[in-house]
Amino acid sequence: MKATQSPLFGSVDEVTERLASVGYLASTAVATTVYLADRLGKPLLVEGPAGVGKTELAKAVAASTESGLVRLQCYEGIDEARALYEWNHAKQLLRITAGQGNEDWDATRDDVFSEEFLLPRPLLTAIRREDPTVLLIDEMDKADVEVEGLLLEVLSDYQVSIPEMGTVTATRKPFALLTSNSTRELSEALKRRCLFLHLDFPDPDLERRIVLTRVPELPESLVDSLVRTVRVLRAMELRKVPSVAETIDWGRTLLALGMDTLDDEAVRATLGVVLKHHSDQTKATAELRLN
Amino acid sequence: MTVEAPEHGIPGHLVAFVGALRTHGVAVGPGETVDAAEVITALDLLRRTEFREGLAAALLRRSGQRQVFDTLFDLYFPPALGAATGSIEVPRDGEGGPVDVDRLRDLLADLLRDGDEERLRELARAAVDALGTAGATGTGVQGMNTQPSWSAYQALRLMSPETLLAQIMAALSQPGDDAFTDEVRRREIRDRIARFRQLVQDEVRRRTAEQRGRDQVAKTAVPKQAEQVEFLSAYAEQLAQLRRTVHPLARRLAARLAVRRKHAKRGQLDMRRTLRRSMSTGGVPMKPAYRTRRPGRPELVILCDVSGSVAGFSHFTLLLVQALREQFSKVRVFAFVEKTDEVTHLFEPGAELSGVMQRVLREADLTAFDGHSDYGHALGSFAEHWGEAITSKTSLLILGDARTNYRDPNLTALRRMIGVARHAHWLNPEPRRQWGTGDSAATRYADVIPMHECRTAGQLADVVEALLPV
Numbered sequence: 001m002k003a004t005q006s007p008l009f010g011s012v013d014e015v016t017e018r019l020a021s022v023g024y025l026a027s028t029a030v031a032t033t034v035y036l037a038d039r040l041g042k043p044l045l046v047e048g049p050a051g052v053g054k055t056e057l058a059k060a061v062a063a064s065t066e067s068g069l070v071r072l073q074c075y076e077g078i079d080e081a082r083a084l085y086e087w088n089h090a091k092q093l094l095r096i097t098a099g100q101g102n103e104d105w106d107a108t109r110d111d112v113f114s115e116e117f118l119l120p121r122p123l124l125t126a127i128r129r130e131d132p133t134v135l136l137i138d139e140m141d142k143a144d145v146e147v148e149g150l151l152l153e154v155l156s157d158y159q160v161s162i163p164e165m166g167t168v169t170a171t172r173k174p175f176a177l178l179t180s181n182s183t184r185e186l187s188e189a190l191k192r193r194c195l196f197l198h199l200d201f202p203d204p205d206l207e208r209r210i211v212l213t214r215v216p217e218l219p220e221s222l223v224d225s226l227v228r229t230v231r232v233l234r235a236m237e238l239r240k241v242p243s244v245a246e247t248i249d250w251g252r253t254l255l256a257l258g259m260d261t262l263d264d265e266a267v268r269a270t271l272g273v274v275l276k277h278h279s280d281q282t283k284a285t286a287e288l289r290l291n
Numbered sequence: 292m293t294v295e296a297p298e299h300g301i302p303g304h305l306v307a308f309v310g311a312l313r314t315h316g317v318a319v320g321p322g323e324t325v326d327a328a329e330v331i332t333a334l335d336l337l338r339r340t341e342f343r344e345g346l347a348a349a350l351l352r353r354s355g356q357r358q359v360f361d362t363l364f365d366l367y368f369p370p371a372l373g374a375a376t377g378s379i380e381v382p383r384d385g386e387g388g389p390v391d392v393d394r395l396r397d398l399l400a401d402l403l404r405d406g407d408e409e410r411l412r413e414l415a416r417a418a419v420d421a422l423g424t425a426g427a428t429g430t431g432v433q434g435m436n437t438q439p440s441w442s443a444y445q446a447l448r449l450m451s452p453e454t455l456l457a458q459i460m461a462a463l464s465q466p467g468d469d470a471f472t473d474e475v476r477r478r479e480i481r482d483r484i485a486r487f488r489q490l491v492q493d494e495v496r497r498r499t500a501e502q503r504g505r506d507q508v509a510k511t512a513v514p515k516q517a518e519q520v521e522f523l524s525a526y527a528e529q530l531a532q533l534r535r536t537v538h539p540l541a542r543r544l545a546a547r548l549a550v551r552r553k554h555a556k557r558g559q560l561d562m563r564r565t566l567r568r569s570m571s572t573g574g575v576p577m578k579p580a581y582r583t584r585r586p587g588r589p590e591l592v593i594l595c596d597v598s599g600s601v602a603g604f605s606h607f608t609l610l611l612v613q614a615l616r617e618q619f620s621k622v623r624v625f626a627f628v629e630k631t632d633e634v635t636h637l638f639e640p641g642a643e644l645s646g647v648m649q650r651v652l653r654e655a656d657l658t659a660f661d662g663h664s665d666y667g668h669a670l671g672s673f674a675e676h677w678g679e680a681i682t683s684k685t686s687l688l689i690l691g692d693a694r695t696n697y698r699d700p701n702l703t704a705l706r707r708m709i710g711v712a713r714h715a716h717w718l719n720p721e722p723r724r725q726w727g728t729g730d731s732a733a734t735r736y737a738d739v740i741p742m743h744e745c746r747t748a749g750q751l752a753d754v755v756e757a758l759l760p761v
Contacts, residue, residue: 012334012341032334032344039333040326047354145550182354182539184546191352192322198354225475232478237534264471289470 005172008038008065008132024053024060025202025210033197034061043155043176045140045191048199051243054179057199058136061175067132070174072122074143080150084160086119113164123154126174133174140190141180148190156193202244204231210244215251225262226251233274233284242274250274264290302328308367309350311509315363316519317356323349339370355516355536362496362513366505369497371416379413381421390421392449400455403483404462411483415490422446423495441502443488443495452484518749522604522720523692530603533748534610540748541614544756548618588620589686589713589760594673596691597651598628598664604720605690606648607748611755612688613638618759623680627669628657633677666693666732667701674704681708686758687715689740693726693733700732706739716758717742718751 009015015031026034034057037044046054062069072083092112099108120128126135137151154160158170178194180186202210207227211218218226226247234241242250253273259266268290275281285291299306309324326349334345343364351360382394395418402411423446459480464473500508517536520529564580572578593612595605605626612622626634632655637647651657659668681687687708693700709715719726719733723744727734736742745751 012338028340029344029347032341033348036330036333036345036348040329042326044348183542185353185543188352192320195326195348196351196353197348198351198357200354225472228479229475231482232475235478235482237531264469267471288474 008061008067008175009035011035018064019060022060022063023213024056024064025206025213026057026060027202027206029197030057030199033195037177037195038175040195041173043178043194044197045178045180045186045194046197046199047180047182049201049241049243050181051245052199052201053244054199055136055138058134058138058177058179061177062134062136065132065134065175067134067175068129069134069136070122070126070129071136071138073138074140074147076142076144078143078147082121083123083147083150084121084154085124085162086121087113087164088117088119092117115165118162118165123151124160124168126176127154127158127160127168127170129174130171132172135174135176137176137178139181140178140186141183145187148187152189152193155190201234204228207244207247211248211251214248215255217255218251219260222254222260222262223251226254229262229267230274232288236284236287238275238280238283239277240275240280246274264288301331304367305331308363311363311367311506312350312360314509315359315513316516317351317359319350323352326350339368342368355518358514359516362493363509365493365497366500366509366513369500371497372501379410379417381417383421390449396450396455399450399452399487400459400462403452403455403480403487404459406479406483408486411487412490415487415494418450419443419446419491419494419498422449423491423498441495441498443492446491446495447488452487456480456484518752519747521746522607522748523600523746525603530607533607536748537607537610538614540752541611544615544752544759545618547756548759588618590621590623590682590684591619591688592623592625592680592685592712593688593690594625594627594631594669595689596628596664596666596669597626597648597657598662601664601690601692601720602648604745608690608718608745608751609638609647610644611751613644615755615759616640625673625677625680626651626655626657627664627666627673628662629659629665629668630657631669631673631677632656663696664691664694665698666691666695666736667699667704670701670704670708674708678708681711683711683713685712687712688758689715689717690720691717692719692721692731693717693736693742694730695732697730700735702735702739705736709740714758715740716754718745718754719743720745722746 009018012028012031012035015035016026019026019031019034033044036042046057048054058071059069061067095112095117096108099111118124122135126133140148155176158173159167161167201207204227207230208223211223211227212220215223230242230247230250250270250273253270254260254262254266257266257270259270267288268285271281271284271290275284305327306324309319309327312319327346330345330349331342334342336342343361346364347357347360351357379398382391382398383389384391399414399418402414419441423441423443456477460473460477463476496508496512499512517529517533518540520533522530525533559582561580561582565576565578568578568580569576591612593609595609596602597605609624612619616622622638623633623635624638625631634651634655637650637654638644659665717736717740719742721731721733721744725731726737726742733742743754745754
């Protein structure tokens with residue numbers, strides 16, 4: 001299997017370039033780990049604060065390699081039937097009723113547990129796809145611990161065992177990417193199977209370029225002071241520090257309001273875009289001498 | 292200068308590096324080491340940043356481990372050997388003369404103003420080479436091997452980058468700047484100065500490692516992970532870093548607690564509701580009903596020592612309790628040094644908590660005579676004024692090191708409080724072996740009240756988790 005599958009990327013630089021071509025500016029850390037995950041055929045676990053582009057990364061990898069994106073959104077109470085596969089009971093019952101009288105039971109039984117009555121869910125879909133696939137398992141930490149156990153087989157061997165049918169093995173390994181906000185510790189067993197990437201806020205230069213690609217209408221000098229101010233805000237002890245998404249929002253707001261410099265009046269008027277807690281706003285106003 | 296050639300080539304070196312990570316509390320299994328080896332084969336080793344990120348991806352499993360990793364990585368895979376020459380030279384009086392510190396400071400000010408990290412790193416390297424030798428040749432006492440020992444303190448004292456702040460600010464200021472622009476700039480420059488200090492320290496660590504062997508340096512000079520920093524010996528920066536981990540920690544505790552609760556409520560049959568339900572199926576209990584236990588939400592009374600070194604520990608614990616507020620129906624906080632005073636109002640939901648300890652010290656009435664902790668009197672005054680705060684629903688938590696300056700520990704008051712409260716626990720940031728030494732009354736208190744050792748955030752989290760009701 002390994003021999004037939006050619007890697008998606010040829011070098012670390014190629015990762016950076018191709019991600020950039022779809023509008024995702026990757027740091028060295030991101031490019032290197034994506035390259036390695038692809039090369040070593042391992043799933044990639046991305047952890048980090050909200051709004052630094054974890055989900056975006058998966059989308060960008062899919063877009064840049066022209067792979068299909070299969071997404072499993074985790075939530076509390078997600079189970080096997082939602083993540084792996086489910087039997088289509090209603091259809092099975094119909095099949096049994098339809099065949100009543102003119103078929104023997106053995107044939108019917110074999111028939112109702114076949115491909116036709118299987119409802120594949122994201123994990124199985126990703127495993128069975130023949131085309132290049134990016135499997136995104138989003139917000140893994142929201143799911144219960146039991147679901148992790150279920151993922152182990154999928155992520156380490158890229159196969160799914162269905163008791164009634166046998167084992168489905170991937171013909172083509174998907175590029176698997178898990179994200180987590182670290183609201184809880186994931187189990188060691190799961191982490192051990194993955195490469196780990198802690199995605200933090202980008203350095204100022206990168207952030208500047210990100211804002212410029214997202215909001216190209218902004219003048220560069222404004223982006224510069226925007227990014228610098230956000231960095232200062234991040235250094236404060238706030239309840240919720242602004243993320244990249246907030247920097248971009250801020251840029252859009254200033255643009256919509258037609259402001260071309262970031263002076264204290266502009267900041268005072270639009271601080272609510274970056275800081276979402278009242279106490280944070282009060283604190284920033286006082287510390288940055290905005291009044 | 293000694294450069295140790297590893298015994299088994301790159302694999303041997305990798306194993307040594309992994310070993311060093313393990314000694315610093317980063318759990319790396321053999322599986323991860325094999326992954327790292329695969330990473331080495333897949334990457335271009337000459338591109339150092341990529342190599343570092345690749346190793347981190349294979350070896351690390353948590354975000355808090357990165358600092359330890361980076362420091363050790365610099366020791367095991369140093370960016371340069373010896374006094375690597377860069378494009379920046381230290382200005383000197385004449386060829387080979389003494390360093391012209393004033394011109395060096397001007398150069399530093401320029402670089403700090405522009406904020407080019409690469410050039411700052413080069414300057415740090417050059418400056419350490421020129422200024423960082425304590426006891427260099429011909430300057431007094433020397434070691435046995437006449438090798439200079441490197442000192443970040445000396446290099447930084449001569450350059451004193453902090454004093455450049457005003458100069459840089461003046462160079463950058465433009466007419467019409469408002470207070471806000473000024474403040475942002477000041478904070479930026481201050482950040483860069485701190486970063487430069489860091490660079491100098493990294494450089495000194497690297498030079499020292501070359502001289503004294505890297506294992507020696509790895510043992511002493513690598514920062515600890517936030518959760519393993521001891522409260523009593525932590526300095527301000529470490530405590531600030533620690534406080535940033537409080538919310539993730541609280542979330543983790545709450546999640547673990549939710550799991551415990553889910554498991555705990557299983558399997559208890561509710562007879563009355565089962566029988567009631569069976570009415571609809573003709574008296575046959577088809578669907579058993581289980582009893583769902585409502586989580587008990589105790590009232591919490593916290594009594595914390597806020598004097599001197601214990602304050603860091605008290606602050607962190609109070610933040611943790613605050614972050615876990617949903618788990619309690621009511622929280623009352625009392626601070627004491629010599630006397631006790633209620634400070635609950637400073638910990639209202641939504642209150643600003645980063646400078647809260649200073650406010651406690653400033654606003655609460657805590658001292659009587661000399662401002663040294665007096666546990667006996669504090670407990671006494673608490674019982675006298677707020678005795679009714681403790682009821683049969685209360686969980687009482689006392690935070691402090693029990694160093695009572697040889698004064699009366701007032702066990703009677705404590706015993707009475709414990710008698711009324713539902714639970715009572717004492718969290719002590721001192722290592723257990725120091726309990727009862729000197730003026731510590733810890734062992735005497737421990738006879739009366741269950742006392743837990745909470746030296747680090749990790750330990751504290753475990754204790755708090757065990758104390759939270761299921």
